[in-house]
Amino acid sequence: MPVTTLGEAARAVLLTADPHDKRRAARAFARAWRQGALAHRCDVAMPDQPAWPDRPELLSPAHMPRRRKGGSERGRIAMLHALAHIEFVAIDLAVDLVGRFGGEFPRGFVDDWIGVAADEAMHFALLDRRLRALGSHYGALPAHAGLWEAAAATADDALARLAIVPMVLEARGLDVTPAMIERFRGVGDAASAKILERIYRDEVRHVSAGTRWFGWMCDERGFNAVETWQSLVKSRFRGQLKPPFNDSARHNAGLTQEYYAVIAS
Incomplete structure (x- = not known):
């Protein structure tokens, strides 16, 4: 079919x-x-768990x-x-x-x-x-x-999914990837560093998309975006937001300090 x-x-x-x-x-x-x-129809149920390999x-x-x-x-x-x-x-x-x-x-x-x-x-x-x-x-x-x-915990609400996956998990990639790039460069592994540079550039775009569409849905629902994000992170994210943060990359993605600075541990 x-x-x-x-x-x-x-x-x-x-x-x-x-x-x-x-x-x-x-x-x-x-x-x-x-x-x-x-x-443009989402007309079938998504599986609770994707299919993955044995290894x-x-x-x-x-x-x-x-x-x-x-x-x-x-x-x-x-x-x-x-x-x-x-x-x-x-x-x-x-x-x-x-x-x-x-x-x-x-x-x-x-x-x-x-x-x-x-x-x-x-x-x-x-x-x-x-x-x-x-x-x-x-x-x-x-x-x-x-x-x-994080997907299982936010399967009921698009706003929660956007708050946690791109705006917390992918944003963490913006914080830690530059140091990994330098680590690979420092030992002469330019090939691996180049791959991580590409991933890092794309991650900024992904976090930007998450932040933008989170804001769009907050506007549709009449919510304050910053306050709603902070509430969802407190209630739906099992971990903690830990510095150091890559503030410049986050800012470039629209995820400004007003979102995360107040609730970071």
């Missing part, structure tokens, strides 16, 4: 388990939308191996593998956002978040290719089991 709607196409991506098939499906999803092949083994944060500091190849592989897993799950986060909530927004929202899904698929491909160049691959090491928790 042909896939003809946004919701059907999103569900198909989410139910694709193989990482490389999923990234290809995400890119094809974006292409089909841009070519006008999908109706990597998923562990709770308490049982994750401690990554070694320094510039050894083993340490760099572990860091790249962790980043590849984040990008793999990020494909599903973006696709689920479209398929679950896209009907509540104008077409521009779908344009933005399908573009994010395609970016995440490309990021995953770049990181896995780099892992293979270093003699490893995605799935070779254990990975964090909790990355989907």
